[in-house]
Amino acid sequence: MDRGNQIMVQVRESHHYGTFQVHDRIEFDVRVNEFLCVCGPSGCGKTTLLDILSGLMRPTQGQVLIHGDPVNPKKQNISFVFQEPSTLPWLTVWENIAVGLRVKKRPSAEVRRVVDDIIDVVGLRGFEKHYPHQISGGMKQRVAIARAFATDADLVLMDEPFVSLDQPTRERMQREVLDIWSRRKRTIVFVTHNLEEAVFLGDRVVILSAKPARIRADIDIDLSRPRDPLSPEFMALRSRCAALLSELSTQKDTTRSETGTRRAH
Amino acid sequence: MQLRQAMKEEDGERGVTTGVTPPAAEQDPAVRGSKVWSKVRAVAFNLLSLIVVLLIWEVMAERANSPYFPAPLHILAAFVQLLQQGDILGNSLWTHINASVYRLLVGFGLGVALGVPLGLLMGLYKNLYVSMRAVIEPFRFIPPIAWIPLAIIFFSGIGRYAFLIFLGAFFPVFTATLVGVGRVEPIHRKVFQVYGAGKFYILRRVVFPTVLPDILGGMRVGLGTAWMTIVAAELTGGEPIGLGRMMVNYSELLRIPEVVVAMILIGAIGFILNEALLLAEKILFRWRWQVSL
Numbered sequence: 001m002d003r004g005n006q007i008m009v010q011v012r013e014s015h016h017y018g019t020f021q022v023h024d025r026i027e028f029d030v031r032v033n034e035f036l037c038v039c040g041p042s043g044c045g046k047t048t049l050l051d052i053l054s055g056l057m058r059p060t061q062g063q064v065l066i067h068g069d070p071v072n073p074k075k076q077n078i079s080f081v082f083q084e085p086s087t088l089p090w091l092t093v094w095e096n097i098a099v100g101l102r103v104k105k106r107p108s109a110e111v112r113r114v115v116d117d118i119i120d121v122v123g124l125r126g127f128e129k130h131y132p133h134q135i136s137g138g139m140k141q142r143v144a145i146a147r148a149f150a151t152d153a154d155l156v157l158m159d160e161p162f163v164s165l166d167q168p169t170r171e172r173m174q175r176e177v178l179d180i181w182s183r184r185k186r187t188i189v190f191v192t193h194n195l196e197e198a199v200f201l202g203d204r205v206v207i208l209s210a211k212p213a214r215i216r217a218d219i220d221i222d223l224s225r226p227r228d229p230l231s232p233e234f235m236a237l238r239s240r241c242a243a244l245l246s247e248l249s250t251q252k253d254t255t256r257s258e259t260g261t262r263r264a265h
Numbered sequence: 266m267q268l269r270q271a272m273k274e275e276d277g278e279r280g281v282t283t284g285v286t287p288p289a290a291e292q293d294p295a296v297r298g299s300k301v302w303s304k305v306r307a308v309a310f311n312l313l314s315l316i317v318v319l320l321i322w323e324v325m326a327e328r329a330n331s332p333y334f335p336a337p338l339h340i341l342a343a344f345v346q347l348l349q350q351g352d353i354l355g356n357s358l359w360t361h362i363n364a365s366v367y368r369l370l371v372g373f374g375l376g377v378a379l380g381v382p383l384g385l386l387m388g389l390y391k392n393l394y395v396s397m398r399a400v401i402e403p404f405r406f407i408p409p410i411a412w413i414p415l416a417i418i419f420f421s422g423i424g425r426y427a428f429l430i431f432l433g434a435f436f437p438v439f440t441a442t443l444v445g446v447g448r449v450e451p452i453h454r455k456v457f458q459v460y461g462a463g464k465f466y467i468l469r470r471v472v473f474p475t476v477l478p479d480i481l482g483g484m485r486v487g488l489g490t491a492w493m494t495i496v497a498a499e500l501t502g503g504e505p506i507g508l509g510r511m512m513v514n515y516s517e518l519l520r521i522p523e524v525v526v527a528m529i530l531i532g533a534i535g536f537i538l539n540e541a542l543l544l545a546e547k548i549l550f551r552w553r554w555q556v557s558l
Contacts, residue, residue, distance in 0.1 A: 054459050074461035086452050090474040090552045103460035131552040151460065 008032045008187050009155060013052060013062035015045070021212035022048050023059070028206055028215060030155075033185045037198035039241065040208030040216075046191040047083070049213070050157045053189060054078050066154060077104070079148035081158040087132040087140045094119070094128040096143050100151040114150050121180055122146040138169040142176070149180055158190040162197070174200060178225065195241045199234060200227055207244050217244045335522040340529070343522035352523075353514065356506050361527075364506040365495055366534065371423060372430025372498075373491045380435045380487070381480055384442025385472065394443065405440070409433045409494040413501050422504075429498040433490035441483025445476035481546050485539060492535045508534075 009030035015023040022045040030036050040046055051057035053064055055071040055078065064071040071078070079100055087096050094115060101111045119125055122142045132140055141161055148156050158177075162170040174197060181188060192198050198205045199221055207217040219241060223233055319337045326336035335343075351357040387394035394401070409432040416425050453471050462470070499509030512527035 056455065056458055072461075073459055074463075078459055080455070080459040082452055082455065084452055086456050088453055088456065088471075088474075090550075092552075099456065100460045103457060103462045103466065133552070147456075 006032045008034075008067060009053070009189075010065040010068075011053065013059035013064060015048060015052065015059040015061070016212075023052075024212040024214045026208075026213060026215060028218060030187055030189060033187055035181060035188045035190065035201060035203045037202030037205045038189060038191045038208065039193065039195060039198045039205055039245070040213060041210045041245070042193050044208050044210050045213045046193070046208065047159055049208075050080070050159050050189065050191055053155070054080055054157055076155070077151055077153045078155045078157065079151055079153040081141075081144050081148045081156070081161040083159045083161065083163055085132075085137070085140050085144075085164075087143050089132050092129050092131055093124055093135065093139075093143055096132065097124075097146045097150055100147055100153075104151055115146075118146045118150050121149075121183065122176065138165055138173065141165065141173065145173075145177060145180070149184055149186065152184075153186060156186045156188045158188060160192050161190075163192075163194075170197075175226075177201070182225075195238055195245065196229060199223075199238050199241060200229055205241060207241060217241070219244075332519075333521055335525060339522045340525050343520075344526045347523065347526060352511055353518070354505055356511075358530075360506050361508050361511045362530065362534070364504075365499070365508040365531075368423065368426040368498065368507065369430055369492055369495055372427040372494075373434045373488060375427060375431045376434025376487055376491065377438050377480075377484060379431075380438030380483070381442050384439045384480075385446060385468070385476070388443045388446025388476075389468075389472070405436045407432075409490070410497045413497065416498075417501055425501060426495075426498045426507075429501075430491045430494050433492075433494035434484075434487035437487035437490060438480065438483040441479045441486070442476055445479030446472060448479070449475045478546070478550050481542065481549070485542050488538055488542065489535065492531070492538070496531065 007029045011029070012027050013023060014021075014025055026049065038046060038049065048057065052059050053071065055064070055073045055076075066076050066078075069075065087093075088099070091099070097118060098111050098115050101114060106114075119128060122145060124139065124142060124146065127135055127139065132143070135143075141164075145161065148158070161177075162173050165173060178201065190198075190201055195205075202221050205217075205219045205221060206215060207219070208214065209216045219237070221237060223231075223237070227234055229235075229238075323336050323338065326334050326339075347358045352361070387397075409429045412429060412432055416428050420428050449472050453475070454467055457467050457471055495507070496509035496512065499507040500513055504510065505514070508527050508531055512524050512531075515521075515523035515527070
C-alpha cells in the first residue's frame, strides 16, 4: 500500500450560524491517499463540513490545516463533487472537465492530455462535444467526477454525489469512483448518509451525531477490496455502524423531537 | 450506441430562439427530414401571404383611385426612381440608408456599451441598484421622443441622433442584464471558487456566459426601440439626410408613394437587423437548446 500513515488534513473546528450551533468540536485527521467517508443523519451539517474543508467557508472556531497550512483554495489543490448537478450548461463535456485545469492555468498541451485521459477513465469517450443537456444525469455526475480528478487535487471532497441517481447507476458509479481512486491515488473525503455506501467505499468511516454535530465514532474498515456487501464481515461492520447511528438517535430521544429521531435512522 | 448517433445528428441541425424545450422526438432522422420541409413550407407561406396582401392592396388602391392611396406598383415605381435618381435634393437612397444605419449603430452601440457594464455592476452589487432605483427606474418611462427638446438644446450633429437612439436602446439592454445576473447559479460560482478562481475570473467565465443570452435578448428589444426612435430623431436634425428625414421631406410635398417607400425600408432594415441578431443567438447559444431558464 502506498497509503502510508502520513497525516494530510487536520480538522479542528466548531461552527455556528448565529446562535445556532452546527458543529461542536469536530476533530479528526485524514491520512494521505485515504478514502474517508463521513456519515451522519440528514441535516447534521455534512455539507457545511465540506464547505469548511474546502476553504469556501471559515469555521467560527478552529481551523482546517492541509499539510500544516490553513486551507486556502488559491494555494492548495482541492476539488469538489457537488450533490446537485454542477456541470456548466454552456460548456461541452470536454470543456467542463477542463475547468479546474484552466483555472489553475495549466499549459494547453497538458490540459488536452489530462482531459483526454480522464475521459476514457470515466467512459465518456464519444461525448466530448456534447452539451450537458444532451446527456443523462448519471453522465453529468461522471463529468463532475472527471473534473474533480483531472486536477491533481491534494484533496477531493465529495458531497453525496450519487444521491440523485437510481440504485443500479449508483452502484456502478461507486465502483467507478473506486476504480478511478485506485488508478489516481487521491485523498478523498466522501460525505453520505448511506451507511452501506460508506462501508463499501471507505478506508475509514467517521460517524457524526445530529445537530450540533459531534464525532460519534471513527471506525477503520479493514476489509479487502473489492468488497462484497453480502459478506458476513461487511454486514457485521455495517450493523455496527448502524447501531452507532441508532444509539445516537435513542440518546437523542431525550432532547429532540420525534421527527428528528426518525430522520436519524 | 443508437442514442449517441441520434445525439450527434441532433448536434448539427437544431436551433432554438426562445430557450423553450423542443420535443425529444426531433432527434429522429425522419422527423428531422420533415423539419427541413417545414422550413421550406414556412418560407413558401410567407411569400404567399405577402403576395396576397399586395394583391388586396392593389385592388383596393385601384378602387380608391386617389393620390393619397398609392398602389404597390406606384410605390415600386417611386422606389426605382429614388434608387436611380435620388431624391428631390439629389441625395441618393443609399445616402439616406447609410446615414440612418450609421446613427442607429452609434446610438445602439452606446446603449449596449453602457447598458451591459452598468447592468452587470448593479446586478452584482444589488445594494447599489436597490439604493438607486428611484433615480434609475423613472427614466425608463420617459419616451425617447420626449427628450427631443432637450436633445436639441444640448447636442448637435450626430450626437443628437445618437443620444435619442441611445435612450431607446439603453434600458432594454440594462434591464435584461440586471435581471440576468440574478440567474447565475451559486453552484456554478462554487465550481470555480473551489479551484481558487478570483472574482474577475468568475465574472468572465460564469456570470458573463450566464447573462449573455439575456443580453442578446435585451439587445433585440433595444434594437427595435432604437430603430423606431430614428424617425423621431431625424425629425429634429437640420441635416437633409436620413430615411426619417427623407420621409418628412416627401410628406411635406404630399408625395405618399415616396413616404411609403421610406416606411417599408425602415421596416425591412429593422427586420434584417433583427434576423442577424437572431442568427447570432442561434450560433452562440447552442448549449441553451433544451435549457429552460
